[in-house]
Amino acid sequence: MREPRWLRWARVLILTALTVFTVVPLYVMAGSSVKPLVDVQGAFRWAPSRITFQPFVDMWTTVPLARYFVNSLIVSLAATVCSVTLAILAGYAVSRYRFAGRGTFLTGVLSTQMFPGILFLLPLFLIFVNIDRYTGIQLYASRLGLTITYLTFSLPFAIWLVAGYFDTIPRELDEAARVDGAGPIRTLVRVVLPVAAPGIVAVAIYAFITAWGEVLFASVLTDENTRTLAVGLRAYANQAQVYWNQVMAASLVISAPVVLAFLALQRYLVQGLTAGAVKS
């Protein structure tokens, strides 16, 4: 069927507007990062007066961004791996078994999404310092503590997504494996997981992004040695307000790997969500 003309124009207009809305901040970040200092201290200008890569050099010396980067990477990756693993186990149980408490578990887990972080931040902090006091396991100001915290942030939604995705995988596959004598775990690992790969990738992306961008808990639960990028860059931006070109350069460097990885994997995200979120 042919599209009416108004629709075609509306499409072009609206999509252009959305593109501008999306792109302008990205341009500001990238464009400002190659501007000399005078350009970002005066009135805004679209094009740099000259292109310089000095901000990319200077930013490493102003704050230990490299260390923050490593901290963020370790914590986010560990939290992602843990969260995805736990979500697979739980999601498999929820998808493949009907057991007492299943509904309660699902609702309960998802309801943790509505807890205001601020409500359990201080108790968690006190629990961490007291665990340290009585057992010597350092959770406060350690990457371990932050990892555990972050994994629980993405876990509820991850379980829902994984369970929803597993639901779309025909049970006949499981049964065939079962007939071959495979146990449930073996079935999960050998049969279900390979088919579920797109969904798992989607969940992993979600878990990683959640951990990578968190600020509130990181600002209270870390110290100088375990500081993550999110907190470090914020402090940096507060410190170096006049060096916006450096701040933008740092933002660009921090964003680039995540965005590139995301773009490489994004088709899985749509696939995974199509099957997962939509069904659950």
Added chain:
Amino acid sequence: MSRTVAAPAVDTSTPGGERRPPAHHGGRAGRRFRRAALPYVLLIPALVFELAIHIVPMLVGAWMSLLHLTQFFIRNWTAAPYAGLANYRVAVDLNGPVGSDLLHSFFVTAGVTSLSLAGCWLLGLTAAVLLQKSFRGRAALRTLFLVPYALPLFTAVITWRFMFQRDTGIVNAVLGDQLHIMSGHPFWLLGGRSFVALVIVEIWRQWPFAFLTLTAGLQSIPTDLYEAADIDGAGFMRRLRTITLPMLRPVNGVLLLVLFLWIFNDFNTAYILFDRPPGAADVISIHIYNASFLTWNFGQGSAMSVLLLGFLLIVTTAYLLAGRRRLRHA
């Protein structure tokens, strides 16, 4: 966990929801027990972490809200005197300064949330529908629209903070100097406009998620529905009204709830954008943070958090119940 063992009605050996006779007849009791326990074993790790990081601290927080937990007792917080509901009374006393500030902050948060939610959903739906039909460059646009979602939150917000600067930012330069939509250079991060700034950043950050979810939702609508509509000669608007929107209802149900909770509880955006938000953008999570961490009056802060949780609980439950009823009637 104990009650699960005594749940003979539950058939665990059968995959899927339908009741079928167990595959292995006459298995020994121990074996059957182990099989019944399997789903719980799979859930335990997730459960343990959720309990440890969310549930237990939340209960501790609820208990703290009943204490006069100030800096005088932080060293030995178990010795903090029992305050009963005193912290709550202060928080809900709308004539008192603490209560009226909390209420103000609540209204600000509700305003930011409803506007952002509406914005995200509208933009997400529009983009998803307009990109439903294949055309050249569609994949590129889809990818581009997802970039704000992939961008680490703090770099995105810091960039916006730069853009909103009065003298060096792009917003004033473009709106004031180049397009002449506004006169002069207003402050965006101070005073009344900070509310607008926060809503814009929230929408920019979150609409890709709505777009993503709705795109996924559209893809699961069977194409024969549209084909049938084509045969009927239904136009764009009618197809939108009679097929797309009704079919998206379950997706919308989850999406709106999740977005609502995320934006309402969002601490990070306003914290990075303003550091200390001005009154017009004083969202509730930061308000409570400042009420407790700056003054070390944690009892008071906990009471406010519990009230917030109560509100979210009521809204969520009401929403889910309403959704269920609508589904039943549909």
Added chain:
Amino acid sequence: MKPRAIIALAASAALLAAGMAGCGGGSDSGSKGGSATRTLTYWASNQGRSIEQDKQVLGPELRKFQQQTGIKVNLEVIGWPDLLNRILAATSSGQGPDVLNVGNTWSASLQATGAFKDFDDATLAKVGGKARFIPSTLTSTGVAGKPPQFVPIYGLAYGLFYNKKLFKEAGISGAPQTWQQLVDDAKKLTKPDKGQYGVAILGASYTEGAHFAFMFGLQNGAKLFQGGAPGFDSPQMVAGVKQYLDLLATDKVVNPSDAEYVNDSQYLKDFAKDKAGMLMIQSYATAGVKENGMKDSDYGVAPIPLPDPLPAGGQRVTSHVAGINIGVFKNSKNTDGALKLVNFLTSPDEQKILNARYGTLPVAQAAYSDPRFQTPQTKIFQQVLANTSVTMPMIPEEAQFETLVGNSVKELIADAAAGKPVTEQTIKDKLTAADKKMQSGG
């Protein structure tokens, strides 16, 4: 479940545990070795330009201490954004350092936790006694009438920095002697078309707002926290806040953009680039001014001028007693060693070395004999600190005071910058609200 399945589960659990242990390895605060009396843990605040620089400054001195006493000091330098949270963690867990630095305005708040050792007269004697310190710096170490739990280590004071080049261009011969002169000079220096203004302020910094409301309020005769009432909205306080705001609102000698400024680098840049004639800033700014390319001869320093005549009941206050204190954690297993370290760091010799490096003011009288502190600028700050500084209210709720009053001032500045009228009534309304919150929040 089949045995194989159990093994698989156990294996994945083990893997998980290993993975998480791998991400452990966080920081090591070194505070757990408290049983050894030969070591101490010291949390230093970030006084230099970076934490690295602090380590370079303190490292050699702490080695000197080790040679003298045989006590090894584990140093951790903590940035200001973390320090209060770290102290909170230490206080609530009992796991802290032996010795630590705190912002001196926190003294009374921290004293209320009871986590720090009292400096009664006997203890004070072990760190050089009262006579060692400049008396005014001792007023900001805790609640009046109780043994303090901290002693000063670094001193700071407000002063007026003025740009000699701009002064000369405007035909002004020297630093203003009265507040009225400052305003008049500022008007001469203000040329909005050139982007040049008489005074630059940190409009969005609530701590600055609180400091100036406090100083100017006292100049106008305000009395805070007397008879149980905060007294934020007294006519004198309103007059003090108005004195500060009028620079922007009425006299228009401040660039409205300053309402967005939150940190030093922003207005130091304006000052050094000849965009601002004057700054009211603390003594550490000498280093920052230099970094922005100004020579010592390019600018002058004077006490912030007072209104003349001083309003009835007004005090001659040109700064609060700014600075850093040092204290000993009660849970320390080595209190004697900890006191030795405090004694060492506050001794005149160390005071000379450390304050010279940091650009701060010695708190030990005897240190000023050193030629490094005989410069005209340091002398002025020293006089301000010793003679016209008053401590911020030493009450457990000091943080609330700074937050409430400071934010009121910040909001008023934003209003003034946006062109909204700022009158005695609008100021009073804001301060009354802050006053009420202070009364109910405690």
